[in-house]
Amino acid sequence: MSANIKESLYTATELATSLGVTSRTLRFYETKHLIQPKRVGNRRVYNYKDRARMQLILRGKRIGFPLDDIKEFLDLYDSDADRTPQIQLLVNKVENRIKQLTEQQQDIETTLDELREIHSIASETLKNKPKIRWSST
Amino acid sequence: MSANIKESLYTATELATSLGVTSRTLRFYETKHLIQPKRVGNRRVYNYKDRARMQLILRGKRIGFPLDDIKEFLDLYDSDADRTPQIQLLVNKVENRIKQLTEQQQDIETTLDELREIHSIASETLKNKPKIRWSST
DNA sequence: CTACTACTTTACGTTAACGTCAACTTAAAG
DNA sequence: CTTTAAGTTGACGTTAACGTAAAGTAGTAG
Numbered sequence: 001m002s003a004n005i006k007e008s009l010y011t012a013t014e015l016a017t018s019l020g021v022t023s024r025t026l027r028f029y030e031t032k033h034l035i036q037p038k039r040v041g042n043r044r045v046y047n048y049k050d051r052a053r054m055q056l057i058l059r060g061k062r063i064g065f066p067l068d069d070i071k072e073f074l075d076l077y078d079s080d081a082d083r084t085p086q087i088q089l090l091v092n093k094v095e096n097r098i099k100q101l102t103e104q105q106q107d108i109e110t111t112l113d114e115l116r117e118i119h120s121i122a123s124e125t126l127k128n129k130p131k132i133r134w135s136s137t
Numbered sequence: 138m139s140a141n142i143k144e145s146l147y148t149a150t151e152l153a154t155s156l157g158v159t160s161r162t163l164r165f166y167e168t169k170h171l172i173q174p175k176r177v178g179n180r181r182v183y184n185y186k187d188r189a190r191m192q193l194i195l196r197g198k199r200i201g202f203p204l205d206d207i208k209e210f211l212d213l214y215d216s217d218a219d220r221t222p223q224i225q226l227l228v229n230k231v232e233n234r235i236k237q238l239t240e241q242q243q244d245i246e247t248t249l250d251e252l253r254e255i256h257s258i259a260s261e262t263l264k265n266k267p268k269i270r271w272s273s274t
Numbered sequence: 275c276t277a278c279t280a281c282t283t284t285a286c287g288t289t290a291a292c293g294t295c296a297a298c299t300t301a302a303a304g
Numbered sequence: 305c306t307t308t309a310a311g312t313t314g315a316c317g318t319t320a321a322c323g324t325a326a327a328g329t330a331g332t333a334g
Contacts, residue, residue: 012281023281028322041330043281059244064201066320073248076255087259094256101245101252107196108238108245111210115238118213119231126224149311160311165292178300180311203290275334282329288322299312304305 010046012037019054029057034071063104073097147183149174156191166194171208200241210234 012023026044029035035053037044046054053074060070076094149160163181166172172190174181183191190211197207213230 022323024322024324027283032321041281042283043330059248062241062244063248064241068320073252077251087263090259091256091263094252094259098249098252098256101249104199104201105242105245105249107199108242111196111200112235112238112242114214115210115231115235119228119235122224122227122231126228159293161292161294164313169291178311179313180300205290277332277334279332280330282327284327285325287324290320291318293318294316296315297313299310301308301310303308 008048012044015046032067145185149181152183169204
């Protein structure tokens, strides 16, 4: 039976397609040290950890963070708090990030409230208006 | 007594400064039809509605939306649902936006959970470690 | 072996969102 | 009146995040 590890390897095209990005994106993120794929010959191979890391990256992008911020978050995420000599720095950075995201949540909540109000008014208008039959020309 | 309206007018520099942006940003948003300031002579003047609109724009940016999306949202926000012939279109667009923001909220909540876990582990490590006194040099 | 496919690297292009700067115009101060 | 300050417009520069394409390399099929 083939080694389990073989079944979780992806080519660049496979990984890109499954995540809805391009191979160019993967190469670009590699130059930014966001991901570090291995090589078989001169071809990149990605494992499940690379894939998981990419998923975190894409979530960060959906939230609206620049790639440098995402890298910082991933480094926090991966850091071994038992060993880093700057645990206090880690705590501070994490607290800043939490604050930032909480503020973003509040902005979103405010915007959602407004959108729901617009939706309610517009729907009410649709319900109350008699259906107009337009004569075709 | 001077007209009330006079007191709510801003120059470009005044508005920019109060919002934490540059005059260049205001001019740029004008070319994108996000705002429409009036002119006194050849100088732009902004009223409280322009200011309020700018605040919505900046909130949209904080959430991570591109300016074109923000403009679309503002147009929804300003639209008079009683008159627009495409009320159903409005409803659809609003629903899509609500969906998008709700998904973004979920991404943020997931990220916050992870950050809080990191914070907890790191804080615990700090608490349990003996405080080290470094000799100064 | 050759031809084809699928990768690679390198490098320039594109888009979004302004920043920066030169040159000009207008309002206000002296 | 002149000088200064504070706007204006036009245009190029910068950064971030890739897209596109040319040229090269390696693996695979025939």
